[in-house]
Amino acid sequence: MILPPSDPEIAARTFGSHLDTYWCNSGRDEKGWSRVTTDDLHTVVTIPARRxxxxxxxxxxxxxxxxxxxxxxTVLIVVPKSGWPRARAGTPWWPLVTSPNWCALHDSYQYCDAQGQRLFEGQLVCFSMTAEYYMSNHGPTEAQRWTPGRHTVAATLSRLGEILSPPHYGGPSAPRPA
Amino acid sequence: MPINGPKKDKDLEVTVHDEDDGSVFQIEGEPQERVDAIVQRLYKDHLHRERRDGDRLRCDDNGDDVFAHLSKNLQAYRSTHCHGLVWNFLGDQGGAAA
Structure with a gap:
């Protein structure tokens, strides 16, 4: 499914407001999270996964x-270096996760339509609170579906925090550099 | 913002984080009131819907499932299962199998 882009100004303002609300109310700073805005539409969030x-x-x-x-x-697990490139499975910046039944991490996922046209290819953090879930034609129930006005980026980050915690998180997929 | 009537001196306060929209609010309850009554007020006054399969409500202290303790009174529940009376709510989500 090809998603229609939002008005960038409205999207940036709404996203920023929602992120600020979640960050403040849930005490992300006190929990060791941090964030850096890389451009008007993108923010990199540092999540301390708990072993x-x-x-x-x-x-x-x-x-x-x-x-x-x-x-x-959109959600992309990235490497902490200039440009924030995509992280790959089998490297220190890709987490090993024993997924709950509502989430899976795919290093490389492809979705093609009935005519064989590739509509999605790339990393997929697969649950219904990421844009890529819809780009790759997954079909949630109405109760599971992202609903504007009900769900915000809080829904995305809270679940990422959950899978990066016990019992799901199993360490990096390769040793970290010293 | 509390969802309650006039506060009584010994009311207990449950803080609920709605992890779907990032909001936080308080629900007051009497010590002998059942956890179920607090949960019903959560659904009626904040979520504006019935409970659904896939909803999760957990104690922030320890991840314990609040729904497993609906018949307990609030004071006993606080003593034995959730000292801070802080809950995290998440609605259902679709996943890899959807």
């Missing part, structure tokens, strides 16, 4: 407001 032994590993998720809030933010 079962109590330690933490930081992951970096780039959120995009290209289709917000008609659709959820």
């Amino acid at each position: 079962a032994d109590g330690g933490t590993d930081e992951y970096y998720v780039r959120l995009g407001a290209e289709y917000y809030d008609t659709y959820p933010p």
Whole structure:
């Protein structure tokens, strides 16, 4: 499914407001999260994933407001270096996650329409609070579907935090550099 | 913002984080009031709908499922399962199988 882009000014303002609300009300700073705005429509959020032994590993998720809030933010797990490139499975910046039944992490996912035209290819953080879920033609129930006015970027970040915590999080998929 | 009538001196206050929209609010309850009554006020006054399969309501302290304790009174529930009386609500979401 090709998503219609939102008006960039409205999307940026709405996304920023929603993110600020969630950040403040849920005490993200006190929980060790941080964020950096990279351009009008994108923010990279640092999430401290909690291991079962109590330690933490930081992951970096780039959120995009290209289709917000008609659709959820775009979500990309990235590498903490200039340009924030996409993280790949088998590298230190890709988390090992024993997924709950409502989420899966795909390093490379393809979706083609009935005519064989490729409509989606790339990393997919697969649950109904990411834009890529809809781009790749997944079909939620009405109760599961992103609903503007009911869901905000809070719904995306809270669930990312959940899968990066016990019992789901299993460490980085390769050792971190010293 | 509290969803309640006039506060009584010994009312207990439950803080609920709605993780779907980032809002936070308080619901007051009497110590002997059942957890179920608090949950009903959550649905009626904040969520404006009935409870659905897939809804999750967890104690922020320990992740414990609030729905498992509906018959307990609030004071006993606080003592044994959720000392801070802070809850996190999440509605259903679709996933890899959807």
